[in-house]
Amino acid sequence: MLMKKLFIGTLLFVSAFNVFAQNKNITISGNVVEEATMQAIEQATVQLYSLPDSAFVGGAATLSQGAFTLPKVQAGRYALKVSYIGFQTKIIPIRLSNSRLNHNVGTVSLLSDAIMLSEAVVTAEAPPVTIKADTVEYNASAYRVPEGSMLEELVKKLPGAEVSDEGKITINGKEVKRVMVDGKEFFSDDPTVSMKNLPVEIVEKIKAYDRKSDMARITGIDDGNEETVLDLTVKKGMKRGWIGNFIAGYGNKERYEAGGMMSRFQDDATFSILGSANNTNNRGSSEFGDSGQGLGGGGGGNGFGMGTGVTTARSLGMNFAKETKKLQIGGNIQYGYSDNDVQRKSVTETFLGEQSSFENSNNSSRRKRNDVRADFRLEWRPDTMTTLIFRPNGNYSTTDVINESDMRTFGNEYQPVNKKGSNSISKSDNYSFNGRLQLFRKLNNEGRNLFVGGNFGYSDGDTKSDSHSETNFYKDGNEDTAIEYDRHTNRTNDSRNWDVSVAYTEPVFKNHFLQTRYEFSHRKRLSQSLVSDPDSMMANGYVESLSSRVENFYDTHTAEVSLRGIHPIAMYNIGIGANPQSSLSKTSIGPNSNKQLPEQNVVNISPNAMVRFNFSKQHTLVFRYRGRSEAPNIEDLQDVIDQTDPLNIRYGNPNLKPSFTNNMMMFYNKFVPDVMRSYVFNLFYTNTINSVANQMRYDVTTGKRIYDRVNVNGNWNANGFFSFNTPLKNKKFTLMSGTNVAYSDAVSYTSVGNMDAQLSTTHNLRAG
Template sequence: MKKVIIGTVLLLTTTLSVFSQTKNITVAGRVIEDDTKEPAVQATVQLLSLPDSAFAAGIATTQQGYFTLPKVQAGKYVLKVSYIGFQPTMLPLQLSAQTPNKNVGTLSLKTDAVMLAEAVVTAEAPQVQVVEDTLVYNSTAYRTPEGAMLEELVKKLPGAEIDDDGNVKINGKDLKKIMVDGKEFFGGDVKTGLKNLPVEMIDKLKTYDKQSDLARITGIDDGEEETVLDLTVKKGMNRGWFGNADAAVGTEDRYAARLNVNHFVDKTQVTLIGSTNNVNNQGFSGGGGGPRWRRNNGLNAPKELGISFATEKKKIELGGSAQYNYNDADIANVNSSERFLQNGNSYSNSNSLNRNKNSTFRADFRLEWKPDSMTNIIFRPNFSYGKTDNASSSLTGTFNADPFSLVANPNDYLDFDAISTGDPLKDIRVNATNSGTLSDSKSVSTDATLQINRKLNDKGRNITFRGRFGYGDNDNNQYTESMTRYYQIPTNPDSTLIRNQYITTPTNDYNYSAQITYSEPIARATFLQFSYQFQYKYSESDKTTYDLYKINPEWGLGEPLPVGYQNHAVDSLGKYAEYRYYNHDASVSLRFIREKYQLSAGMSFQPQSSKLSYKKGDYMIDTTRSVFNFAPNIDFRYRFSKVSQLRFNYRGRTGQPSMENLLPIVDNSNPLNIRVGNPGLKPSFTHSMRLFYNTYNAELQRGIMTHASFSATQNSISNSTEYNEETGGRTTTPKNINGNWSAFGMFGFNTALKNKKYTINSFSNINYQNNVAYLYNQENKADDKNTTTGLTLSERLNGSYRNDWFEFGLNGSISYTSERNKLRPDNNQEPYTFSYGANTQLMAPWNMTFTTNIANQSRRGYTDASMNRNELIWNAQLSQTFLKGAATVSFEVYDILKQQSNISRSLTADGRSVSEYNGINSYCMVHFIYRLNIFGGKSAREGNRGGFGGPGGPGGRPGGFGGGRRF
């Protein structure tokens, strides 16, 4: 009996010992910055076992500062938390199997006093820092004019680019969303954020790749990652009321007004915006901020009113916005284009006038609810309504030789009245069209996404449901009158085609999808993930064209529709289409998470089916198309250190031709652009690869960023174009083609010099485009494959000096392009642009600030001589701040020398074009800016006194992130 008892005790002891060694204990908590109480994003959390301090588990905190470490066994540990610019925190832990879920609560990190002291001596903040895969820009390192909006600051960031349409790239990646303190600002809309967020409220700007809701919760890569710009509000401004009111009048009948009011309390944000201007929708944000190379494509007068909110409680996060926009655009365009043909080229010129009035209302909402620690629910509904009223007129002409060889300005000879009084282009003229159009439309759309995630255990097993629904309804009405004359038809050299039409096109569509994902832990920090999604889309359109010329040849635009027009529908110009799309998407992936690296690799299988019911005149068809696609994906991240990482990803995507392109029908709605379908089209497949590396040296304030990408498409859909020499029209047929690919490389470098008052940043690009297209050979009546290549090399270099009252900068850039055309080498050219300039800001002791910049941009190497020109652009601003920093009056002058043009250029494998738009570039404005700050902290009030945007700038107290901390 004694032996049995002893054996039982030994067995029980052994069992308990084995059980105690099982890894079934989790450690969770949250990390915040002690002074700001903001979450410490991507802070490093490590669990070290005692007594040898061996690494047991580790993870980085989320965007809200939370962390949950992988499971470990019972024992004695030290929890170590590290974060750049803060003192490391060490917390002893005794983990016991009796407490499987250990929550350490909220850990506050104190500022590193040594780094602070060093920064106060140098009085300069680093421009860029790296935290894991997040780039952090310090707003106080970039001075902007008084009253500047976020757009002015983004222009100064190393590696940032803003194109003519306001789209932003940062380090070669498209910016998709703008957030404030981790919360979406007006649904993340980039243009709204650029034009309505004042620089003076911004402390830090963080850019990173934000995962989708599904990937963030489940870890399953769905390819919907977005590059975002996350703004941190300055210390003290995140509690109370603050904002800006800005009103301005100027020469050339220019005006601008803006209101931004914010109410921040703890985790709650409310923002009200309103604006109106006629400075071409550029989000007028203070003069002297930099030469404006963005072209003014027309005269725009936008108006905007909106409200955005976000709040966060222990278990629920809410956010949303409502926004109304109206824009009145007056656009005049002068265009000349050249279409490459196998034998000779075709030339076209056009003049157009457009008056477009658009109004939209949109609303979005976001709810994230965590009813318990194992469940997460996200709901996102959206709604939008739009209305447009457009009027346009155009004069076009096509020629079989270069009209510029005969007259200085062929666009003066496009109106029929000008042609009839004397035509120097008669011998080369193919056709001419004079037309006018009125159109109006109304559209309603709504969609919603519901995602429910349930953790099945603490080891990573979870299941997720995501459902989506969308609906859209659009009614479009178009009234046109046009006259086209043909000059090269032998039997009738001066034939005329007149079309007066009323076209109505109601369309509606809806779609829904349901997706189930499942993640199964199969080993330590290793997961097998499954996903299945079913998607259905439906759309219906019914285009009806009525011939008004037959009823009343004298009918003109703006007049009521003739009586009985309903009986004159033209079957050959109308069409009805009903489209149904079914898609199944099954994917499997394997995910590894290790201390130094993460790897996710998988494959997606997609059987698809499409059904189209189509009617055009007497032609009716019901057709079905079924295809099977598969797409691989891989995402690899290697972490050399906290400030250095390498990332590589590959994704394959399939693309389906539209069902209408697959039908062997002729669409002659536009007699000069006839389209014919091709039932033999194949799906396209695009390979995309991207490599990204960054590193940062905090002591030297030196950062390096590299980005390389490659994209190639198999079975691209191109157009075979048959040119009609008699009419000047073209008949296009979609066809598959191989050979389209592109490669991109970027190297960014920024550093502070020894005393930190001098900074240098460089941004180098290389881009290669291989574009293929078909050129129709008139002699053998067949397509020839043409290849156009473009190699672009560019460099931007900036250097600046800065002290407490003065800043001076030099900048230069050069971009060289080598364009080659395989079949038409006479079209080869090597254009290049270069620019150089200087900018300065001077702050006088009596709160007066002078800002100016001047830059020369030159274009060379274009075969079109009008493109080879210099533009010397000079902007300036003089501002006076008073009422203890609460008010500012500024006088601003743009394009003082009146040299900026509004010319844009495009090149493709089958042609090139040059367009010039109307616009007002040179004018003066007087601004009055008032800053609102009620119930805010003392630091917020002090932040409004700084002459260059708050704490850390001259006139404010020394300090950087949050006023008083320098990294």
């Protein structure tokens, strides 16, 4: 059982219970330092055990300057254990007597940890970073974190790694989508669970690599569906039984935090149960999102652009995985609860050519949410030539939201333009169920194989809301007109989709393979919003001009062909795909009901290319290009999108053109074993031709904004990352550096009054 500690404020709660004899009047104190530098070690663990039974008596963590003082004990024989991540544990026998009530053990120095590199013959400190092909491997013991830390604290110290306040993880410029344990999935695609609940003490290594899809992994067909993962290697000593940890803390302003985990890690199986509760914005799992679309965890965001606020969260989860020679099964079930309270004041200025618009707003939001999610996966290999994979998942969520806001808009000379007060209350229920079935068959040992697969998905959401709004407009500094309404809105979203696909790979000549794939997908989506207003005409029980009911149908064919070549030093893949798509929109309620769009038929083209140079197992260079054309979203083609808010009217554009996106990437990795030096250099570039953006028309007299969807050019972004790691000559210190630079341009149009629309470009530069 691993025991952890957590500080909140100035109060330390230690989860241990012991029975002490009378006359506990002897105090033990001392200091803990690094032996090599004599620098103090904070947060080292100091534990006292009685002899000869080795029963735990008490413990503490070192404070500033490495000082510690243990709870008072009785006279007798004891063993003092001092430990810290990255250092060798030291055990000191001591004898206490009543003649000396203050026992100072002096300065305890800890040696840097050493790892055996070859059969107990030669020992050396393992390099902090090694590179093997496309995998960057981090040695956990090379990075010091406080005793009792969770995985998140270790990841933050890895060169090239960043963890945002919202819990988003990036490594070497790429976002991490999944955390695995010994190659097995751990709580599916929710890395927040691992980051917040797995203790650092169990981790030996962390591997970062791009995990290919099931199809690419089994057939070798590069379908472009890869994700960056962190794969944890559990220490051998942690696989001998059950391990667990419990943390708890309480601080001022009634802040509290508690959590625990019990796990059993084996080479062929894992099982974990975990739970947490806190009101410190430290959510132990991500929210699963409406209809299964994840919202991300850690920050307590409420989904309405309100900011973080204060979040009370509770979570409970179970994960399992089992592997045999022919069968791999696994899955998890999670429950999450969050109560988010946000108060926000903001002052904004919007630049409108030679003029500006100013806005002062006060907003408050209270949001309560419950989520339940279950995932299951099965991979069956009845023989060496056949693999069957089945992955179903489902989730359900309920959300209650109360919003209040007060907003005032001022013109260029800070004269009042309008003011708006509003409040609303809503309740949402969402559920979804999805599944994937895939069959892979190798037809020979020369690279010929066949794939057949299918996916299905269903989601349904219902939201009922009541809102009140009062908007006042000014003229010459005085209130002129007012708009007030009370509305009830019933929104329904229903989505159903399925697809079938087949792929075939044929060796065509030496070291070359021809890969073909065909897929047909069908998707149906219903979006309905019925708005009732007692002050308006409601012949059918709702306001026709504010309501809508739209059914969208999509049928897509995908045909792809590619040629793959494999050579000792280089591997390349070049291909092209065609995606004929037909879409139809049927509007039966709302302002667009008399303006039916014709059926849209487009052909999207998707070229791709990749070349990889393997100079050695620890020296690689990869170039990758993907192009994708995409038809406009069918909702953006509607004449009227939303006019429920009199200050923000949104229109579509039936003349939108398809967009085309270019993605280019370069990855360079090199590791020099002799000097344990590593280099990582990644580049990313994306630009979109005919991307869809908003063109805003601003009325200076009322402050009303009208948004039209238009095609724009000039949107692009570039991102570069460089990491360098090398030990110094004495091998006791390592120089680690990581640099990230990102630049982007975002284009939009703005017009004021009757003026022509002006092009504006937002430049964004970030470096760190």
